Amino acid sequence: MGANSRSLVTNGEIGPVIPPTVNAESTYRTVNGIELHAVTAGDETDPLVVLLHGFPEFWYSWRTQIAPLVEASYRVLVPDLRGYNLSEKPNGVRAYRIRDSSRDVADLIATENRDAAHVVGHDWGGMVAWDLGLHYPETVDRLAVVNAPHPTAYRHQVIANPNQLRRSWYAMAFQLPWLPEVACRYDDYRLLERTLRETAAPGTFSDDGLARYRRAWDRDGALTGMLNWYRAVARHPPSPSTDRVDVPTLVVWGEADAALVSALAVDSVGFCPESRLELLPEASHWVHHEKSERVTALLCEHLESTADISRSR
Incomplete structure (x- = not known):
């Protein structure tokens, strides 16, 4: 563990979630x-x-993958991204640019006294993972992205595909000042709860899980920090110097995603010379919850592989 870190015992946070047989702890890292x-x-x-x-999750999103990865002999590091839950929430929209968040993760890897790590991301975490593969490839051994498009693939689809443009309406609504915060906070975060439950398979998000999410959303500054990710990408769009991701890449995609068309997955692997695409037709955007065992197995297979990945479509 790096010198710029400290441990925090929070049994209420991780005790009931991660099996006691797994050596887990809550820490803070300065990055x-x-x-x-x-x-x-x-x-x-x-x-x-x-x-x-x-969005709108936190480290808890990956709770079912942590123990199996540890049992498969991996060291697992699961942060709350900036603006979320217990992590710092810097002021201003500019602080939530993708490049700053990918720098966070590169520095986070260094706190483990490593030069590189396997990186797995979902949704905005997937966008950070793509950015690491594009701009900090030396920090990534293998990349895995779950229902998050390569940034160039997304731009092309929004321009050329009216269906994707329609599905992106909420990201445009989040550009408004203060009103999205009011709407999300109203009636004990009912809008965010409905967004999760109505876009996932029945039973995916339990009452206990949603209570944990509400606590995370209710932390001072968290809601604005979370929404500022959307505002920052519109006001300060990333400008990659290359579209090509040379890191071996796995893309896992739930085809019943209400927000993202499946063509994005196919387009995304086209930017990766070493890539594998796994389309799961009965899964939604929340595929790592709904098909937890399948996603974990795909991750382990990808991370264990030492041979070149053959592209599958």
Whole structure:
């Protein structure tokens, strides 16, 4: 563990979620000028896997993958991204640019005394993972992205595909000042709860899980921090110098995603010379919850592979 980190015992946070047989703890790491909260698990000498959550979740998003990855002999590091849950929530929209968040993760890897790690991301965490593959490839051993498009693939689809443009309406609504916060907070975060439950398979999000999400959303500054990710990408769009991702890449995609068309998955692997695409037709955007065992198995297979990945479509 790096010198710029400290442990925090929070049994109420991780105790009921991660099996007691797994050596897990809650920590804070100072990275890129801010403090991030993260859950770590597994032997510090094992290969490192970083799991990145999306909106409107936090580290808890990956709870069912942590123990199996540790049992497969990986060290697991699962942060709350900036603006979320227990991590620092810097002021201003500009602080939530993708490039700053990918720098956070690169520095986070360094706190484990590593030069590189396997990186897995879902939703916004997937966008950060793509950015790491594009701009900090030296920090990524293998990349896995779950229902998050390559940024160039997304731009092309929004321009050329009216269906994707329609599905992106909420991201445009989030550009408004203060009103999205009011709408999301109204009636004990009912809008966010409905968004999760109505876009996922029945039973995916339990009452206990949603209570945890509400606590995370209700932390001072969290809601604005979470929404600022959408505002920042519109006001400060990333400008990659290359579209090509040379890191071996796995793309897992739930085809019943209400927000993202499946063509994005096919287009995304086209930017990766070493790639594998797994389309799961009965899964939604929340595929790592709904098909947890399948996603975990795909991740382990991808991370264990030492041969070139053949592209499958």
